Amino acid sequence: MKMKITAPMQLILSLLLVLVCVSNGFAIEFNKKTYPQGLTIVHVERKSIPAVAVSLFIKASPLQEPPEKAGLANLTAKLLMEGTKGLSAKELSEQIDFLGASMGASVNYDYTQISLTFLKKDIDKMMQLFAEVLLHPAFDAREVERKKQQIKGALKQREEEPGYLSEREFRRLTFGDHPYGRIVEGSQDTIDRLTAEDIRSFYKDNYTPSEAILSVVGDITFKELDELINRGLAEWKSPGPKKLSPQGNKGSQPSYGISVIDRDITQANIIFGHTGIERSNPDFYALSLMNYILGGGGFASRLMKIVRDDLGLTYGISSHFSTNLFKGIFEIEVQTKNEAASQVVTEIRRQIERIQKEAVSDQELSDAKSFLIGSFPRRLETNRKISDFLAVSQYYGLGDDYIKKYPEYINAVTKEDILRVAKRYLSKDKYILVITGKKDNIDLKAIK
């Protein structure tokens, strides 16, 4: 069955033209419109190349899954690309590939993202395929089985990556039973349990336009886009009030301590950290600067300077706050030869203590500020980057003036703020430490 064309949607609730600038005069002009069924679109017309990038964010993630069905959000998203009511999986990929285009779906802890990239000449065709995939997925039982086997196989293969093993364990210890405590793909056991019926029901409950964000950037006018949406997505309706997530805000207590995963490898793959902050936390900006100085700023960071540049103990060490709708994580990741693991952990703890006790220097703070503000335009260089950025900023409610306000948020942070957030959000003693490496060669006793 091909897509139905229904009457255009009634009224435009809001149509905004937002002009945002950053300090050096760089500006991005975007249109914003919310449709009656709740879908918000953001749009930038940009003629740098004759192509278009699309990102759709839907509130469907592990937060909406029951724990025994972990991996359901991911499997549902992957199945979108495996056939619709009108096109088999093979026909669908054949049509997309023939245009040199791409369409894919992925899931993270907070949302499902469908991404498309295509040439301007293929706008009608690709938007039609997009609507078909989004509104009329087949969820054929054979395709479900096939995809389950593929995901299980890929998970097994990832166990060859020491970094993955550390990350999986770190999440489990940090979040326990909370959905953030597991891998988005689920586990071999939970994937086995998923059925086509589970997928249909998850899709019906969660793939709704209310709270969805559609971001479109490239060589397309707003009028063209508006017509395409009225024609293609008009029948996308919300079934009613959305069910609350089964787990929502419920958390569990972190399991502090050291966990070692024994593998016959030459390096210890270390993750040191604990819970972090949610994206809406107003300390986000002070933490961004503090983290840049501690370990987020590449060679400008203290950890890189000491552990790589001075000691030669690693190729890479970095710290980051990964923020989410609910509590995120703070982690420091590093790989070093097994024998040096305890020395590196000691250094990490020393640097956390230092940034909690001493104010950062004026130069450090001003360098961090000028990087975060000055590099902002580079985060918005291509159609794809702008499209994703706008979707993220809408999804997390950062405000339509976010690009304009960002330098203000950063400039307002003081040295005292850095010290305050370091004390409040970091801990050198209550930590979760995961090491994947050769246990016999790691001096665990030296780690306190």
Place this chain on the structure above:
Amino acid sequence: MKRIIYTIGIFLVVLCFNAASYGSISEHLLSNGMKVILIEDPNSPLATFQIWYKVGSKDEPAGKTGLSHLLEHMMFKGTERYGSKEFSNIIQRNGGSDNAFTTKDYTMYFQNLPSNKIGLSIELESDRMKNLLLDPKEVRAEREVVKEERRLRYEDDPQNMLYEDTVAAALKAHPYRTPIIGWMSDISSIEREDLYRHYKTYYCPQNAFIIVAGNIDKKEILHDIEARFGVLKNPTEKPQRTKTQEPVQRGERRVFLKKEAQLPYIIFAHPVPNFPHPDSFALEVLSNLLSSGKSARLYKNIVYEKKIALNVFASYSGFYQHPFLFFLGGTASAGKTALDVERAIIEEIDALKGEHIPEKELQKAKNQIEASFIFAQDSTHAKALYTGIFEILGDWRLKDSYLEGIRSVKVEDIKRVAKEYLRPDKRTVGVLIPIGREK
């Protein structure tokens, strides 16, 4: 962090380019003969500065593999004027990012900056082209960093390690056989003197070129580049280049790697010509036809239909100065063996040689190459990068003939190159055999 982007064939996305339609390109010579290529793009708020040195792992003396790559690392460890890592700190403080990578043929350094800050690159890059310190203490520390990088990328990654073994077996004479990062014991043996000799031989105006792309003032930037780079002197001698040619392969070669791993994995490597050999275009289209997208033959038949492999690939890049390899391979599904994957891939190659290839399938592969070229033009860095790759191969203008070459490929060409190059006797097979954990 300095990340090294290896151009390992397997992971190299095939990209194609013709920047001419998306920005005006001009070429200039400085008074000492150094070439400068400018790509003007008034719509971009950004600019990229790239300096390309024509030296890579193929230029290293025996026993010193990894020398070019270690020198690349040392370029960030200070000059008389700027201390270790000060280069990167200055760039970041100005809202920029910088990095570098080493390949078999060249070493490239770049900074992406707001366009009014590009003068920093000119000053800092000209300084380290002439005044590198190579402090012995820093050399010792950085050797350890590179050894950690090697552990991360190869020693603890079974599939990458098999790739390294397979390339070394597929080529027995040509210096492309050695890994860019170097063998572990070679890295340990590189001294300050080795680095200094390499630096003095290859880091000079006659062996480098500059590309600047973005929102730039052509006149002003050329003036600044002449003032800083035009005054640098060339050594009296030109660097020696390898004359080694890989002998013809007569019969299959096979290597095994037994290592802790989850799933069996296999790689085939076949010697093939490089760009602009007439067959390079058909080989490029062939690799796309086999494995680009979920509708491509290898995925559709081996992963989707038969479920023998978890993933499969065909990979070819003609962008080498010397002939290199065409790769095929894949990871076995749970319960399947490397031999199952091997048989399935061979079956597909045989089918391709013998059966009719629909015109539409050929067109699809060409469309994918052309579209990916257009998508890549959205970034000033990528535009400059593709221009530089062709300059390394002889002349940046070659990129115009590249897409024409792709467009002119016929079904018969695909079958012909498959028969010519993907023969069993011209194959090196690498097999990863997972072993259980040693207690």
